Every structure is written in C-alpha cells, then in structure tokens.
Amino acid sequence: MSSYAPRHSPSAFSTPASTTLFRRLTWEGTVPLEIRVDPNELPANSDRGLECYYIQAPRVSYLPLLVPEIKRFLQDVVFDETAARTMKEEEWWFESDGGGLLKWHWPIGLIYDNHAISQSVRPTTAASFFAPLRIVLHLASPPTEKLLMSPSAEACKQAFMGQLKEADFIRWGNTKRMTGLRKAEQDGLWEGIKEHNFDEYWRVASKITPTTTPTRSHSPPPPPTSTSLHTRPPSADPGSTAAPDRDGASNVRNIPARIYLPDGPVLQDLVPPVLEDGSMHTLGAFLTAHLPLLFPDPHSKKPNLAYALIQGVPAPPDTEMAWLGACMAGADGWVNICVGLLREGARYP
C-alpha cells in the first residue's frame, strides 16, 4: 500500500520533542482568506476599490474571532462615518464563494480543507492548495436556522468547549479530565486560541491530551534511551505528574476522529488505537474500513481513488491513528480527515 520503506524506528510514537514540534506545526498552520463584503450590501459612500480584506488566519481559530479585525478594517478603510457607526456585527454571516454557508463553529482550517476537497470533485474548477479561500461577508439577515447557533464569539466558545468534552468522552469514556479543569484553566484554552498563544493553550491542553510516550504492550519496544526522554518540554507540559502509560496515546479507548467527504456527509465512528490483531490502527486501515470504494483493501491491489488531508497535509496511509490524535488534532481535540478525489490521470510524483 505504501511506497515508503518500512519503518526502522521503534515506533511511530515519537520522542516528546517531536511531539511538541508537530503540535507546534499544527498550531502555527495558517490559511489564506479573501473576505469580500457582498457588493449588494455595501453601504452608500463605501470605498469600493478596497472592500476585500486579506488575512492569513490560524487553522485552529474560528470565524467569529476574526470579526473584530474585519470590523476595524471596514471602519477605517471602507465605510464612511455613518456606515461605520451603524454597523451591526451581530448580524454578520459568511458564505463561501460558491454560496455555501460557512459554519461559525468549525475551525478555520477545517473550513479551508473542506473547501479544497469539495473542489476536487469539480474537474473544471482550478482548485489550488495555495489560492486564498474566497469568502463573502454578509452584513445583515443571518439565516439563523442554518447557521445553527448565534453568530457570537461566546456561542462559538461554548461549541468549542462542547467539542473538547465530546473528545474527552471518546478518549477516556468520561469527561473527568475536562471537568477537572478549573474555570480559569478552561477559559485559558479559549484565550490561547483567541490570542493564538501556543504556550497558553498547551499549558492546559497537555492535561487532557494523550502523551506519545512509547508504550510497552502494543508498539515494538522503545529505544533504550527513551526513558531519559520522558520529560516533556516545559512548553508542552508544565509539571504533570500523571503516569505516562495511563495517559498514553495508545491507551485511550478511542481517538476522536471525523471523516469529511466532498459536499458531505461527515462520518464519525469509534476509532480504537489498536486493532483486534494487536497492530496499531492506521489511517489507511480506518479509511478502508469506512470507505472501501475509495480506499480499497491494499491486498486487492486496486488503486486508491482518493486522498486524505489532515491539517492541510496529505497524510500517508500508514500514519497511526493514535499518533494523529496526540499530535495532529485540532485545538478542539478532533482529528479532521478531509477526503478529496484524485484527478483523472493526475500524477503525483
């Protein structure tokens, strides 16, 4: 299935330093957005040459968190004084260029990747990983029914907390790790996202996210030096005293993961870290189990018809699900797997 050479490292489970590296890469990932006010809704006397706002937005952030910045831009550059004074950002809502509603409670990186895979099924459009995602900003009459929640940062925070708790429940069978956090700590998670502050977020998140310390039973034995590496860097874990095994990524019950298909649906199922035969559960096995028509069993020698994007990265099929859960999950704890179709005759060297 994979053309990669077999792994010679003891396990995909990385040293703590590389865990922090991947978490940081995930955290620092950004996507280009082009936000344009719906031309029909621009107030009179607006400066029409400038109604586009470009931003490189963090993947882990949310649209409502961009609103203050966009608002400042419109006030300062585009609108005249009257329009700026009467602007009501609580009525704002966003649509993709093609007309799809953009969800307030989806991480921006997921919105971007989901758009990328939806382009993969439209052969005539020139999709690109690099082009900014074109977003239309509407200034009034939000379709509240379809948005499913009020377009405020507070509602977004509540939804984010709900996702974190759901992820916690999937991992451990209860939400004790989340409910065990003090109010200030829970708020710190959200503040970390708002401020895009890796250390602030991970100071708390390390208490609820599994570790990637090599485990004894399922993976091949850890390298002899691994015990000296058990201490995680301070930025990832200040003073946690939890036993590494209990919190280990392959000791979770399941990994919080969702599969997104082009233009829907979204699939969610229990994803155990280790399969019944004792082998590590991989991305390829997970996709073959759920989407065998797109990812045929490797033994069948049939080619894959699709690929999987995780945090914008085409992820190799032999990536372990447990590792993804510990290193490539979004700030809400979920591994979002966006499946796009390979193009006819396309070559990917």
Place this chain on the structure above:
Amino acid sequence: MQCPEPNARTLPSAWTSLDGGNVMHEAHEALETYKKKDVNKVVVRFKAVGNAPIMKQNFYKITASNRFQAVIQFLRKELGWKQGDPLFTYINLAFSPAPDDTVANLFKSFSTDGHLIVNYSTTAAWG
C-alpha cells in the same frame, strides 16, 4: 489569484491513482454511495435533569440521518417550549454535541444498551 498549476503540490506516492478512463467516474459513484442517507431508525431516550419537566413518553425512534438539531427541535416541540425558552441538551450527562452532527454518528459513538440518551435541562448543567 488562482494558482496556475492545479494541485501543484505533490501528494505522497502512496495516494497516487493510476491513469485510466473510468477512475474519476468510479470515484464519483463511490461518493454517491456514501452520500445516501441512513434511513434506519435509532432509539433516543430523553431524560430530564434538574427542574426540567419530565416527558410522559421518553422513548422515540428517530431517523439516523437526522441532525442533532432536529432532535433539539423535536424535544422543544414536545415540551411546548417557546422560541427563546432556555433548553440545554447533553449526551450521557457529559457534553453538548455539535448541532450539525447526525444522530447516526452520535449513536455509533455514544449509545448505551441500544439507546442514545439525551439529557435536557433548563439551565446549563455541564457547561
């Protein structure tokens, strides 16, 4: 500002598709198969929390492809709740799912003894 070369970024060779006439067609057909709605019904069991009124009947069969939002709306109707009346819903006394998640997904991950247990409250309980 489109990138001149579509999919210019390389994908790992493990994902590479073979050239061939019907590959894209086959892929589209596969997608259509996965888009079919799950018409099965699952049992949802509503449980009141705190001061929330108890329902006379609290077992309902709900089509699995429904979104959780539909469950919330159904519950509001059954309780005679007016728009704006506060109602908080939880799974397994633990968390509020995203309103766009489907009943099928929630059932697969969180059902207990063949039921999806939905707790409801008039105040935020596990917020």
